[in-house]
Amino acid sequence: MKASFLLAGIASVSVASAHTIFAQLTADGKTWPVSHAIRTPSYDGPQTDVRSNNLACNGPPNPTTPSDKIITVTAGTNVSAVWRHTLQSGPNDVMDPGHWGPVMAYLKKVTDAKTDKGVGDGWFKIQEGGYTNGKWATNVVIDNKGNQVITIPSCIANGQYLLRAEMIALHGARSSGGAQLYMECAQIEIKGGSGTALPKTYSIPGIYKSNDPGLLIDIYNQKAGFKYMIPGPPLFNC
Numbered sequence: 001m002k003a004s005f006l007l008a009g010i011a012s013v014s015v016a017s018a019h020t021i022f023a024q025l026t027a028d029g030k031t032w033p034v035s036h037a038i039r040t041p042s043y044d045g046p047q048t049d050v051r052s053n054n055l056a057c058n059g060p061p062n063p064t065t066p067s068d069k070i071i072t073v074t075a076g077t078n079v080s081a082v083w084r085h086t087l088q089s090g091p092n093d094v095m096d097p098g099h100w101g102p103v104m105a106y107l108k109k110v111t112d113a114k115t116d117k118g119v120g121d122g123w124f125k126i127q128e129g130g131y132t133n134g135k136w137a138t139n140v141v142i143d144n145k146g147n148q149v150i151t152i153p154s155c156i157a158n159g160q161y162l163l164r165a166e167m168i169a170l171h172g173a174r175s176s177g178g179a180q181l182y183m184e185c186a187q188i189e190i191k192g193g194s195g196t197a198l199p200k201t202y203s204i205p206g207i208y209k210s211n212d213p214g215l216l217i218d219i220y221n222q223k224a225g226f227k228y229m230i231p232g233p234p235l236f237n238c
């Protein structure tokens, strides 16, 4: 098993430049256009410094474009964060399949989703995938045509939120700062929430440390069926 991990790792190196972008959102059955209500970057590169303010909603060195749009989302329904290699890519070009790692989604309640930078406290995790039955969550998204399925909790308050979708590639994570973190923020307005829950919130930056066992890890040197520790705060559930 070790040997097959190693071979797959080497095979991925040649296309290591194939990064990814959360490019568009499907909500309430509608797939919105690329960059609609999402602060998409013109370059698909990762963030690698977990202490950077740009870990919240991306930013330099990847130039992001603001959006004056907001997408309405019904609480309790599934949305899809749609990932693409570039803003022009189709469903068969999501990300280099050798970019193995976890997938996560976070929400932050804000007063104005169009202008809030997302930096600081207020975030809670609503979806996560790690390494299950020999498959990384990034490959689940790739095999699902780039769709990261996220359930919007039914019990949260209505109002404007930032929806931060994230994929982390661990092929270089054997050294500190080698994990590649990809994230964008969508501007949404949640309706139909019961408002009965008050999630415990966390700061971005702050949710990750560079030496977290899920971020500083030699993924090619693990035993079959090893337990991967997804980074970040615990998952919020209603």
Ligand SMILES: [Cu+2]
Pocket (backbone or CB within 6 Å): 016, 017, 018, 019, 020, 096, 099, 169, 180
């Ligand atoms: Cu990459």
